[in-house]
Amino acid sequence: MDSNEGIFFSDELMQEIKDRFYYVDSDLDNRERLYFDNAGGSFRLKKAVEQFSKIDSIPDNPERIHQTALFLQEMQETGTADIRTILNANGGTVFCALTASAAMFDMVRAIAENIRGGNMVTTVLEHPSAYDAMTYYANKLGKELRVAKSDPVTGGVDVEEIAKLVDRDTCLLNVMYASNISGAKLDIENIVKRCREINPDLYILVDAVQHAPHGVIDLKKTPVDGINLAPYKFFGCRGSGISWLSDRASILPHHKLGGKKVGFWDLGSAAPWQFSVVTEIVDYVCWLGGKFMDSGERRELFVCGMNRIALHERALLSRMLNGTAEVAGLRRLNGAKVFLDYADLSKRDLIVAIGIDHLDHIQAVREYEKRGVVVYERAASSIYSKRMLESFNMDGAVRISPLHCNSAQDIDKFLQITAQLCEMN
Template structure:
C-alpha cells in the first residue's frame, strides 16, 4: 500500500552532521565504503546486520585474549571484574534504568524467550497480549507459553497507513486478567516507532501491576531509550545491531521480574540471571558503544554527565538519520528521491518522519524483490528482500497487506553522498538497464 504524502510534506527533516564530523564518524567504522575484500560498495542492510565500530572489535581482541578468569583473586581477574562492572553500568546508562538486573546472554532472542517464560509461568492471568509486528523471538515466545499454559493469545493488528501499531489497538486487548504485554519498540519492516510511553501508561491504567516486556533490538541504535519514562519489566538489545559484535545479547529486568523463578545456579542470588562464566568482552563492547555515542554528544560542547552526553549523542544520531530519510524520499537537485523515481513504490510511506526509524520498504516495478536485491548488488549496493514466505517477515507483511518488499536500512555513519549514490543506482535499475 502506497501512502501519498500531503502538501504539508515533512515539517521536520532532521539535521545532518557537519561534513567534518561525518568524516570522523565514518572513519570509526569498518567497511562503510568497501567490503572486506576491498570492493567498493554501500551497505544499506543495517536492519539485518550492522556496520561495526572499530573500537568494539579492538575491545573484543584485547579482552578476550586474556586467559584469566574474572572469578579469581588475582590482579588481572580484578581488572576483568572492573570491565564487567563498567559494562553493566553502561547498559543501565543506555536504558536510563535504575535497580533491576542486567543479563548478558548469547543472543537477545534467547533472553526474550527466558523473560517471557518467567512472567508467563509465574504471574496470574489468563491471557497474553502482543502485536502482529513482533520479531519471531517475541511473538513465538508469547504464542508458545500461551499455548503451553492454556492462556489466550491476543494480538494487536497493524496500521496499514503508518506501518506501526496504534496505541488503542494494544490497550483494548489488556484487561485485569492479562498476564503480560509483549511489545516491540519499532517495526523492522517499516521503521514505524510505537508510542511506548503511551502504551505503558494507558495499559497500566487498565491493570496497574501489568508486566511489560519490550523488544528494543531494532530501535536501540536509532533512538534514545528512557526507562524512567517507560517503566517496563524487561527489555532486550542486541549489541551487533548497535555497532557492536555478534554472539552477545543484553537484557534488563525490573526488580520484581528479576526474582521470578528462572533457570539459575542454586547458589546465586535470586535476581541473578547469567548462566555459566561471563564473557568480559561482551561488557567491554557495551562500554565502547556508549563511549562512542557520548563522543558524538560531546561534539556540541559542554557537560560531563555521561547519561546527558549519551542522550545528546542519540538525539544527534536520530536527527542525522531523519535527514538521510528525508533525502531518500525527496532527493535533491542532484537526483530525485524514491517518491519521484518512475517505477519505485515507497511502501507504508507515512509523512511524520519523527515517528520512523531509518528503514524503508520499497518495490520496483517489473522486478521480483529478490531479483531487485541482486540488481542492487551488481551495482555495489547491499539491501535485502522481506517476503511473505520468510519466517522472519511473513506475519508482519501479511498484516500490512504486502507480499514483500525491498528493505533499505542505512546507518548514521552514511552521508548525503551515500544516499544520492543509492538513488542514482535505483534510477538506473528502474530505467530497465538490467
C-alpha cells in the first residue's frame, strides 16, 4: 500500500468487476457513456439491487414468530454483523434511517443536548448534514460553534487546525473522513488521538459517507462515538442511511419508543432489505479480497478487498493526473487546471476537481455530457458547495469521481475527451 502510483486490477479481473455492476459502460438506453459522478451516487451492485427487490417484495413483518419472519430476523442480524465488519466495531448500537443525513442530525442532537460543554467543533469542509446540524443545535442550546479552516495545499483540514479549537469545555467534535470536493482524506486516527489528549471525555462524530467506498475504516484505531454511511454511495441502494453509535453515545436520551431498550435507536418497523443489501456489499468486497489472499475470516477478506480497491483507484487517479506517453494527463494538458492538486496520492480518494480555461463549470459539464461523459459541477451557488469552495477561494469546479469499476482505458478516453474540450474555440 506504499505505491504512490497504485496498482491496477488485471484486465481479466477488471471485466469480472464490471460484470457485477449495472451501467458501468452504458446508460439505461444502452448508449455508451462514462459515468464519473460516483461521489453523487455510486454504481449499483447487481446482487444488491436484486436482493433489494426480492426482500422488499415480502409482506411479512419481521417482528413476528412465523418462519418467514424468523428468516427476515436472521437477515437483519447478519446485516448488522456486516455493518460491524465494515467498521471493525464491537459493542455500541447499529441503527438505520431513511438517509445518512437524517441519522447525522439525530446523533448531533443526542450529544449536543445531553453533554455538558460550552462549545462544539467542526470543519468548514463538512457536508451540510453535519455542518447545519452542528449550527442548528449550537444556536438552539447557546453553545459556541468553532469551525476549523481548510488547507488549500492539501485540500483537507490539518490535525492541529482542529485540535487548537478543542478544549475541556468542548462537548462534541464532528469531522468528515474525506472531502467530497478535493478527495483529501483527513487524518482521523491522529485527529481522534490529539483531541482526546486535550479532552479525554470528548464525544466525536465522523461522516464517512464519502470515504466508505474507497478505503478501510477501523474503529479500533479511531474510537469515535458515532459514524454514518450511505449504501447508495457504496455500491448499494437509495433509501437507507446506516450509523453506529458507541456504548456511551447510544444510551443518551433520544427519540425512541418507550418500551424499547435504552440503547435502541430504530424508529418504526425495520426494512430488512437495508440489511440484506449491506451483506451483498460485504460479500462483494470479500470476493474481491479472496482474489488476493486465502482466509476464512470475513473482516480480513473485507480489509484486503478494500485495500485492493484503494490501490486500483490510486492507479486510476495517477493515470488521470499524469497520463501516459500516448495521452496527456490533466497536469500537463494545456487549457485544463487541476484544483487542490497534491503530490501524495495516498492522501486522496478518487475525486478530482478541475477547470477548463475557456468554459465555465456548468458549460464544461454540458460539453462533457454531449460527448458521453457524466460529471458534476460544484458551484458556489449550491448549498452543497458554497462554504467549501469559498474556503479554498474558488467559485466552482468540475468534479470528476470515477470508481474502482472503471478501467485505465476509461481514464484514457476521458482524457482524450478533455483534450477536445480544451481545444474548443
